[in-house]
Amino acid sequence: MAPWHECAQQKAPTLTNFHDFKLHEAIARALAEQKYLTPTPIQAQAIPAVMSGRDVIGIAQTGTGKTAAFALPILHRLAMMPRPAPQKNCRVLVLSPTRELSAQILQSFRACGRHLRLKSALAIGGVSMGGQVRALLGGVDILVATPGRLLDLVRANALRLHSVECLVLDEADRMLDMGFIHDIRAIVAKLPATRQTLMFSATMPRVITELATQMLRDPVKVAVAPPATTASRVDQRIVRADRATKLGALIDILRGEPIERALIFTRTKHGADKVARGLSRAGIAAQAIHGNKSQGQRERALGAFRKGESKTLVATDIAARGIDVEGVSHVINYDLPNVPETYVHRIGRTARAGAEGVAISLCDAEEAAYLRDIEKLIRMSIPMIDRRGGQRQSGLAPMHRGAARPPGTGSPQGRHDKPGKKGRARRPNGLSRSPAAAAERQQRWAAHSKGV
Ligand code: AMP
Numbered sequence: 001m002a003p004w005h006e007c008a009q010q011k012a013p014t015l016t017n018f019h020d021f022k023l024h025e026a027i028a029r030a031l032a033e034q035k036y037l038t039p040t041p042i043q044a045q046a047i048p049a050v051m052s053g054r055d056v057i058g059i060a061q062t063g064t065g066k067t068a069a070f071a072l073p074i075l076h077r078l079a080m081m082p083r084p085a086p087q088k089n090c091r092v093l094v095l096s097p098t099r100e101l102s103a104q105i106l107q108s109f110r111a112c113g114r115h116l117r118l119k120s121a122l123a124i125g126g127v128s129m130g131g132q133v134r135a136l137l138g139g140v141d142i143l144v145a146t147p148g149r150l151l152d153l154v155r156a157n158a159l160r161l162h163s164v165e166c167l168v169l170d171e172a173d174r175m176l177d178m179g180f181i182h183d184i185r186a187i188v189a190k191l192p193a194t195r196q197t198l199m200f201s202a203t204m205p206r207v208i209t210e211l212a213t214q215m216l217r218d219p220v221k222v223a224v225a226p227p228a229t230t231a232s233r234v235d236q237r238i239v240r241a242d243r244a245t246k247l248g249a250l251i252d253i254l255r256g257e258p259i260e261r262a263l264i265f266t267r268t269k270h271g272a273d274k275v276a277r278g279l280s281r282a283g284i285a286a287q288a289i290h291g292n293k294s295q296g297q298r299e300r301a302l303g304a305f306r307k308g309e310s311k312t313l314v315a316t317d318i319a320a321r322g323i324d325v326e327g328v329s330h331v332i333n334y335d336l337p338n339v340p341e342t343y344v345h346r347i348g349r350t351a352r353a354g355a356e357g358v359a360i361s362l363c364d365a366e367e368a369a370y371l372r373d374i375e376k377l378i379r380m381s382i383p384m385i386d387r388r389g390g391q392r393q394s395g396l397a398p399m400h401r402g403a404a405r406p407p408g409t410g411s412p413q414g415r416h417d418k419p420g421k422k423g424r425a426r427r428p429n430g431l432s433r434s435p436a437a438a439a440e441r442q443q444r445w446a447a448h449s450k451g452v
Contacts, residue, residue: 021047023072024079026115031072034111040065045222047073050198055216058200059223061348062171067108070094070168070198075113077166078141085119085139089163094144095187096170097178098318099124099295100302105170106144118142123159125149126295133158147175147183154190161190169215172201172208173341178318181211188215202348203341234331234347234357238371238384241362247278249362250334254284254312257358260329261305263349264314267335275334276314285309290316317342320349333361336370340377360385 018031018039039047042060049056050073060066074092085091094109096102106122113120121135123145129152136143136159143150143159153159167188169175175184197216201208212219241249254262266272269290279286287301287310298319305313306325317337328350337343343361350357361382363371375381 021051021072021076023047023076024116026079027072027075027112030112030114036068040069040224042066042222042224043069043072045224046070046198049220049222050074050196051076053077053196055196055219056198057212057216057219057221058198059202059204059221060200061202061224061344063348064224066200067105067170068112070170070200071105071108071112074142074166074168075109075116075118078113078118079116082117085141086160086163087139088136088158088160089139090121090136090141090143090159090161091163092142092166092168093150093161093164093187093191094142094168094170095147095150095175095184096144097146097174097180099126099146100298100319101171102144102146106142109142109144113142120144123149123153125152129153129156129158139163147180147187151183151186154187161187162192164191164195166196166198167191169197169199172199172211173203173205174345176207176211177339177341184211202345205341234350234359236347236359236361236382238361238363238382239386240384241364243364243366246334246362246364247275250275250332251279251282251284253332253360254279257330257360259311260327261308261325262312262330262332263320263325263328264312264332264334265320265337265346266314266316267337269316271335272314272316272319279312279314284312286312286314288314289319291318293319317346320346329357331357331359333359336361336363336367336374338370340370340373343374344378 018028018036021039023031042058042064046056046058046066046069050070056070058066058069060069078091083091094102094105096105102122102124106120109118109120118141119139120142121132121140121144123132123136123143125146125148129149132149132153133156136153145153150159154161169184175181197219199208199212199216199219239249239253250264264275264286266275269292272288272290276286276288287304289298289301293301301310301313302325304310314334331347331350333343333346337346347357347359350359361371371382
């Protein structure tokens with residue numbers, strides 16, 4: 001049987017219907033059951049490239065359907081070339097930065113591959129190794145892992161990597177941010193040289209380009225948004241608040257906004273707990289997830305958020321990475337991140353799979369420099385609203401856009417600061433609900449993206 005990397009198909013043009021990919025019948029059936037009809041742009045580009053056996057580097061933010069963009073063609077190739085994985089080995093290895101994201105990736109593989117007879121396993125930290133060692137004993141087709149636990153399993157002689165035919169590095173930029181670079185290099189050094197490698201990243205800093213040059217061979221590059229552009233469907237707003245008034249501002253926002261689910265970000269674990277406690281005291285059900293919580297606590301909090309028992313979830317960046325919850329209507333940055341790319345990751349949590357989302361950031365004077373860096377990265381200025389929603393803060397001096405102006409003396413921000421036009425239905429956050437206004441917003445974001 002031809003090895004994985006030689007079993008290339010004809011290069012297919014970009015396709016717009018799942019039928020056109022000619023995926024294995026069992027996968028097509030699972031897709032229909034999940035009501036996946038039309039490929040997302042990253043899927044339309046990546047699926048033919050991966051099916052052709054080429055290495056792929058994909059630039060896509062979370063929420064663009066990138067998991068299926070690699071899971072579907074990988075499942076197809078496994079279905080077309082069935083063979084048992086040797087003991088303590090895997091045929092496909094997917095590395096992701098967090099436990100939650102790993103679990104979600106595995107879930108996607110299992111959902112799309114439910115009619116195939118494939119063995120899959122998860123190797124993540126925070127739980128005992130025993131179950132994972134047993135799962136790997138007989139060999140698996142697909143292994144989804146966080147880098148640290150994967151290396152622990154290799155060192156414990158529970159896993160060998162010489163049969164890996166395909167490696168996926170998901171959220172590569174975040175793995176680097178989280179300090180996994182040495183682990184990744186150590187893992188890649190143990191893999192066969194003849195393999196297919198797929199790398200996905202939301203942003204493309206130079207270090208990722210370098211890594212791709214070292215680890216991928218003549219990759220096809222697919223991208224759905226230029227690096228570091230903000231998810232185009234997200235309506236972004238800034239609310240100015242002092243450190244002491246931030247909790248009150250957050251409560252006002254949560255009470256004033258039509259919230260389905262709000263994901264609230266804090267910079268620190270301690271901050272996440274404090275905010276969750278403050279919200280609970282104000283009668284708003286809230287749970288916090290962060291690295292100090294046990295896997296069980298994290299899963300319970302996430303479960304309550306998913307089921308809608310708790311409309312708010314307070315999270316640190318690392319804990320929130322990879323959370324895939326449908327219907328996150330609002331992302332609220334209680335603290336602005338000091339790494340501007342993190343802002344792009346955060347707001348990508350809303351507006352997933354075609355939905356419209358709102359991202360509101362509380363910004364105190366000390367965070368003005370962070371805001372400046374974010375606006376530089378996304379190449380747009382984010383409009384300000386006041387903490388109770390309705391009125392924009394026209395006349396309120398933006399903290400970093402020139403000298404303070406007395407109220408009512410005009411806006412240094414141009415059109416974003418202009419009060420809303422009369423007669424339009426406006427959302428509590430100051431955004432018009434009318435289709436014309438929505439289309440105008442879309443155009444504005446699109447223009448921003450093009451300009452980047
Ligand atoms: P991801 O970017 O992989 O995290 O995917 C974001 C969300 O979009 C997930 O909830 C997927 O189940 C969903 N999704 C992915 N591809 C499609 C598709 N072609 N049609 C509808 N939903 C999709």
